[in-house]
Amino acid sequence: MTVADILSSSPYAHLVVAISLIVTVYALYxxxxxxxxxxxxxxxxxxxxxxxxWYEFYYDIILGGQYTFKIIELHRTYGPIIxxxxxxxHIGDPEFHSELYPTSNRRRDKWxxxxxxxxxxxxxxxxxxxxxxxxRRAALNPFFSLQTVRALxxxxxxxxxTLMARLHxxxxxxxxxxxxxxxxxxxxxxxxxxxxxxxxxxxxxEKPDFGKEVTDSLLTGTFYGKWIQHVGIIIKLINALPxxxxxxxxxxxxxFFKLKNDILHQIAEIxxxxxxxxxxxxxxxxxLFHELLSSKILPPAEKTAQRLSHEGQIIVQxxxxxxxxxxxxxxxxxxxRPITLRLLRDELIAKIPDSNxxxxxxxxxxxxxxxxxxxxxxxxxIGTSGxxxxxxxxxxxxxxxPDTDITTAIPPGVPVSMTTYKTIxxxxxxxxxxxxxxxxWLAPGTQEEQEQEDHEQEQEQEPEQESEQQRLERFLTxxxxxxxxxxxxxxxxxxxxxxxxxxxxVWGAPDDQRKxxxxxxxxxxxxxxxxxxxxxxxxxxxxxxxEGIRVTFESK
Ligand code: HEM
Numbered sequence: 001m002t003v004a005d006i007l008s009s010s011p012y013a014h015l016v017v018a019i020s021l022i023v024t025v026y027a028l029y030x031x032x033x034x035x036x037x038x039x040x041x042x043x044x045x046x047x048x049x050x051x052x053x054w055y056e057f058y059y060d061i062i063l064g065g066q067y068t069f070k071i072i073e074l075h076r077t078y079g080p081i082i083x084x085x086x087x088x089x090h091i092g093d094p095e096f097h098s099e100l101y102p103t104s105n106r107r108r109d110k111w112x113x114x115x116x117x118x119x120x121x122x123x124x125x126x127x128x129x130x131x132x133x134x135x136r137r138a139a140l141n142p143f144f145s146l147q148t149v150r151a152l153x154x155x156x157x158x159x160x161x162t163l164m165a166r167l168h169x170x171x172x173x174x175x176x177x178x179x180x181x182x183x184x185x186x187x188x189x190x191x192x193x194x195x196x197x198x199x200x201x202x203x204x205x206e207k208p209d210f211g212k213e214v215t216d217s218l219l220t221g222t223f224y225g226k227w228i229q230h231v232g233i234i235i236k237l238i239n240a241l242p243x244x245x246x247x248x249x250x251x252x253x254x255x256f257f258k259l260k261n262d263i264l265h266q267i268a269e270i271x272x273x274x275x276x277x278x279x280x281x282x283x284x285x286x287x288l289f290h291e292l293l294s295s296k297i298l299p300p301a302e303k304t305a306q307r308l309s310h311e312g313q314i315i316v317q318x319x320x321x322x323x324x325x326x327x328x329x330x331x332x333x334x335x336x337r338p339i340t341l342r343l344l345r346d347e348l349i350a351k352i353p354d355s356n357x358x359x360x361x362x363x364x365x366x367x368x369x370x371x372x373x374x375x376x377x378x379x380x381x382i383g384t385s386g387x388x389x390x391x392x393x394x395x396x397x398x399x400x401x402p403d404t405d406i407t408t409a410i411p412p413g414v415p416v417s418m419t420t421y422k423t424i425x426x427x428x429x430x431x432x433x434x435x436x437x438x439x440x441w442l443a444p445g446t447q448e449e450q451e452q453e454d455h456e457q458e459q460e461q462e463p464e465q466e467s468e469q470q471r472l473e474r475f476l477t478x479x480x481x482x483x484x485x486x487x488x489x490x491x492x493x494x495x496x497x498x499x500x501x502x503x504x505x506v507w508g509a510p511d512d513q514r515k516x517x518x519x520x521x522x523x524x525x526x527x528x529x530x531x532x533x534x535x536x537x538x539x540x541x542x543x544x545x546x547e548g549i550r551v552t553f554e555s556k
Contacts, residue, residue, distance in 0.1 A: 034086045039411045045074060045083035053230070056085050060226050065535030068385060072422050081399050081408050087113075088415040090387060091399060094423040094475050099397065100390055100416055101481030107131075107393055108482060111415040114389040117225035117538060118317075119235050120310035124487070125318070130393075133484065136302065139295040140311070140487055143197070143288050149490040152285070153361060153498075155196050156491075160498050162205045163188045167503075171519045171553030178524035180548030181331050185324035185499075186215040192495060193319035193488075197288040198266055198312070217255020218321055222537045224253070263312040267305045288315070315488070321539055323492045326381035330373065330500055332531050332549045333380065333436035335523045340438055341509055343369050348505045349514060355505045364497040372441035374496050375476060379424045380436060380531070383478040383486075386538040387417035420477050421533070421540070429475050434532065443469055507553075519555040526550050 034051055035041060041050070049055040059067035067084075074082050075092035084090045088111070091100065101108065107130040115126040124140060127133040142148060149156075163184060170176060187204035190211065195201040204211030228235045238246045238253065247254045270289045292311070293303055334341040347369040352359060364370060397410040410416055425433040430440065466474070479486035486492070506518045513520070526549050533540030542548075 038086070040083055040087070040089055040414055043081060043083040043089055043408060044078040046078075049074075049085055050083050051086065053085060057230050060536075061230055065226065065537045065541060068387065068419055068421055068536040071387070071419060075422070079404075080401055084417075088389065088417060089410060090417050090419070092418075092422055093399070093402070094418075094426065094429065094477075095402075096399060097418060097423075097475075097477055097481060099399075100418055101388070101477075101484070103482055105483075106395065108484070109391040109393050110484070111389045111391050113229065113415070114417075116232055117229040117386075118314060119221075119225070119228050120313050122307040123310040123314040125314050125484075126310070128391075130483070135297060136311075137483070137487070139292055139297045139302075140288075143291045144487050144491060146490045149494050150361060152196055153494065155285070156192055156494055156498060157358070159188055159192050159195065159201075159205065160502055162191075163499070164502055164506075166205055166210075167507075167553055168518055168555050171555030174554060178550040178552045180550050181328040182324060182548055183210040183212050183215055185327040186218070186320055187211050188327075188499070189324045189495060190214060190218075190316070190320045192491075193316055196491065197315055197319075198263075199285055199287045200266065214255060215320075215324075217253075217259075218317060220253070221256045221317060222321070222539050224250075225538050259316060260309060260313060263309045263316070264305055267308050267312070271305065288312070318486075319488050319491065322381070322383050323488075323495050325539070326377050326383075326492075326496060327499055328549045329380050329531055330377040330496070331503075331521070331551060332523065332526060333377065334373070334504065335509055335521060335551065336528065336531075337436050338509055338511065340373065340436065341504065342512055343438075344373055344500075344504055345508065345512065345514065348501055352501070352505055355502075355516060359498060359501055361494045361497050364501050365493075367501075368442060369438065370497065370501060372438035373500065374493070375441045375473070376436060376438040377496065377500075378478045379430065379476060381478070382421050382424065382533060382540045384480070384538055385419075385421045385533055385536040385540040387419040388480055388484075389415050389417040391415050420480075421536070423475050423477060426475075429472065434528070441469060441472065443467065517556065519553055522552045522554070524550040524552050 031051055035047065038050075046055065056067050059070045071082070071084055071090055072092070074084070075090075080091060080093040082090050082092070109130050110126070110128045110133075112128060115121070115128060118126050120126055124133055124136045127136055166184065170179065184205070187207070187210040190204050191201050202211065202214070204214060224234075238250055241249065243257055247257060266287075267289055270287065270293060274293060289308060289312070292298065292308055295303075334344065347367055351367055391414070392410075392412055394412055396412060397416065398407050399410065400407045424430060427433055479489045479492075506516065507521050508514055508517045508519075510520055510522055525547070530542055530546040530549055532542060534543045535541040
């Protein structure tokens, strides 16, 4: 059959051929543009990644959260600056962090492809425009400032005491199953963020299974993130369906919908008391929504229930799994490397003679070994394992490769990202990166010697010279950086310091029993493999077959 035969065989044949031609020419032009004409065509990287999104899709969706690892491998092949998809550049040099995420007011927008994954378009974390984000963030900041967190420490402490009581009760029953620590710690962080922000506690800590379903649904939500990012239509379709149908289509999202609805419901309740004498009176302390609804910074359009619910949703999601994973890893690593637990307990017992006395965070943060443990725990926990992408709309960034002295210009408007996981596992910065070594954060010598040394150095050195420890801290970019730095950092730090101090002040390991201990904690069939990230679902995920970080408690 000739082309002429085909064209004359159907009245639509001409149309089909014309459309095919247009699509082919368009695809060819797109390919040529991406490979040779794009403003970032000069940046090294695999041609396939520059040509098509399917490259990233393959690693993240088909192989499951693997692109972060692939990016690190690509850096080894192509150098510190690479192109990782048709539009985005990735930088693997930790020194570039302060340039990409500056603390000054240089504009840093976000990229829609990055923000899509959170499924809460009107929240601060998803706000692409720099100035718009600044306004939204300014309204949130006072509620999560260091001062507010310290003032609301009793809210955190009440939940820590409940957590401790639950663990003690658990340990009284020798026949009970080992505990996957992610559940009690997630119950704790979930209760805290809800009580702290919305004066509402779900009391997951009091539930027999520590509210496992809630933690599982939050984990499922993170799994959907990459799908939403790559196949955005999914969330649109699910949202367009009536909820009764959407929970059937995606039953794993049931918990997520409940979270959204609860938040919307609470906002409506608070809005209803506005301008009445019930405003603030029906809760134990002002809530985030009281703060936002009465904000003088935000215009009315920013105070809609829909927008505030997006803000609330991110705060609950962001405030739960990140910190609970860090606490879970702290439990494992301290028990897995007994010398670290022994040194920590020496310090806690010496500095906190009465284990029932209040432990103000500001004081705990002065304990050198506890500080080192928290930093090392954060480094292992990674926080957000995915790359953080920014767009500089009005400046040309330049990156100079320190090995070759070659400078690459990054035109305005190009999405650029860095990955904290790469930095904190870099053996040149953190030797034996997968080992738990709090001592890397301590200066050599005793604390007193070090203080003396620091003092002498201060006298001798130019003020801008940084010590090795300060340099390492600069690379501990777990909370992000610049104007978009984690909102909940002071709260997360308070939770980590208080829980680790309170727990290990009174619980010992089998070979480390002290006077006044309430019991013994043992690792149960858990190895370092269970504590390692093997997939990046924006938060780090351990191996699928892992049964979690499991321990047993034996109360005295
Ligand atoms: C160890 C615990 C935590 C880690 C490692 C962590 C990490 C991060 C990181 C890396 C970002 C920046 C994301 C970006 O650049 O797009 C971020 C943002 C954020 N975090 Fe956290 N986070 C933690 C705990 C918390 C807690 C307890 C809260 C509760 C309030 C929270 C709420 C948020 C919010 C609302 C944002 C968005 C801020 C904005 O865009 O202005 N996080 N977090």
